[in-house]
Amino acid sequence: MTGSREQLGRSAGGAARRGWRRVVLAAVLVLAALTVPGSAVSSPQAVLVEVRRAQAVDLTPDVVWILAVGSDARPGEDMTRVRGDALQLVGLDTRTGAAASIGVPRDSYVPIPGFGSDRVNAALTYGGPQLLARTVGDLVGIEPDYVVVTRFPFFEDMVDDIGGIEVGNPRAFSDPDLKPLGFEAGRIRLDGYGAMAFSRIRKGLAGGDFDRSANQQRVLRGIHAAIAERADRPGFLERGVATVLRHTATDASPVELFRLAQAVAQVDRRRITTCVVPGALGQVGEASVVLPYVAVARRLGDAARQDATLPRGC
Template identity: 65%
Template sequence: MTAPTRTRTRTLARRGLRLLTLGLVLAIAALVVPDSAVNSTRFELVKVHQADGADVGPDVVWVLAVGSDARPGEDMTHSRGDALQLVGIDTRTHAAADIGIPRDSWVDIPGHGYNKINSSLYFGGPQLLGQTVGNLVGIRPDYVFVTRFPYFIAMVKSIGGIEVNNPRAFSDSALRPKGFDAGRIHLNGYDAMAFSRIRHSLPRGDFDRSANQQRVLRGIQAKVRARASAPGFIERGVVTAMQHMHTDLGPAQLYELAQALSQVEPSKITNCVVQGGIGTIGGASVVLPYTSQARRYGDEARKDATLEHC
């Protein structure tokens, strides 16, 4: 047996052992977790229906991360999305690309005419939102991940908060009166939510907010990567997610996604925000996205999850 073959065999064996361990952990969790603990749906992860022959890289997984602004009692998968980030991960090179999409982008929503892109979640749930974003960027996500902001707060808190590089000081009288200092700062769960949602005090409003959301996602990924090697960290995360997640994915697929996220190399993360003009339609402020720019981002990142320039 050659050295490369032995290395691959050992890698497959370790992977198989970890999947077996995960299966055992999930089986035990199913026995000891009370039924009441699995009734709280905090996250939704949906596999998007793809057209045959989709032109995507075979090693790249695309996930559309959505922060829903659903109020208590509302269905978070049929409300308006407050944060939209299309994230691609190359499982071979461990590179990642993040394409931010301003929520007020005025686009053609299939079957519903022109409206703000975030309203496609309200009209048709994750599937329609994935289709609409795919039409704009040229990449239809493999999965759509939706959560409410209170649960996002809890998620960030559970990993001990995050660090982000903030390019400018800013504040908000309602969400963060004391504001955020410029430079490298620590964000707890609530602060990460506020940092992601504030826009009125930012020079470029929705565009700067989308860029801040990308900084928060970077911070989450960095924390997950730093802790991924700890025994049981990924497995516990998957178990916790399954207790509070509605999904059409199995445990092994969730584990693979978690592993892909944890293995992304920070130096290989690139991100851009789709820009556009500002207009008013029907009395509402909208973003008129530069569709050619959005498509260029999609063309650059489709095969290898790398953005060359914004």
């Protein structure tokens, strides 16, 4: 970085970085809820939380990290106080158009500050988005700037409203409850329910929780492609921002969310990289867990921290 960039990051960086963070914010909000019909769901269907840190972290103001969480909350339950079913740490470089997603298997057995060790998604139950952000940050070495928690029905409606998505499925799989007929291998099209099932099925996958996390990343890629394809249509982004404001608990303004939506649309699909934190299967008491390879998780964090770019083929 040049001296002027460093000065921006340290002096004027507070306001500038906050502005760009809000821009990237739209990426995750849009990925989770861009075009859901206003009458389809009741508010709120998503929660956006800015992470409070004990000390400032000096990163380039161009890169923002958001922890996207799919909540399995039932009607009437607080979505920020139940175990998360999907965990993706998403980074966006608003300067270059690069984007990265680090998948954290939900059954990863990790230390949770103040609560001993448990599955990583239990941190949401114990201490809400702030504690989950800290727990994931301790594992990967990147504490997110924001946590976005969404309900799965909202996600399904969004995918349906954009006409479905396409994903590349490396191998056929099925689930007797969520998808009895299964998913074929190859390039497939998914509606809202299909995208939800594709993201949540684990038992029919050879790699279990690891493959499920990779499938979640495939769905995010598909949603981004659909958004980018439609971004130039009159009113598309505006309608998405209006939906976010109606159904998301956040203090972001319409202007900030619109800039965020633009940032998502401008992500270069050739510069999207994804990895899943690897690990070994283990047993804690009667519970099956994933024992994450912490050293590898930290290497992924180190690789992507400054430019939202992960090594290919990880």
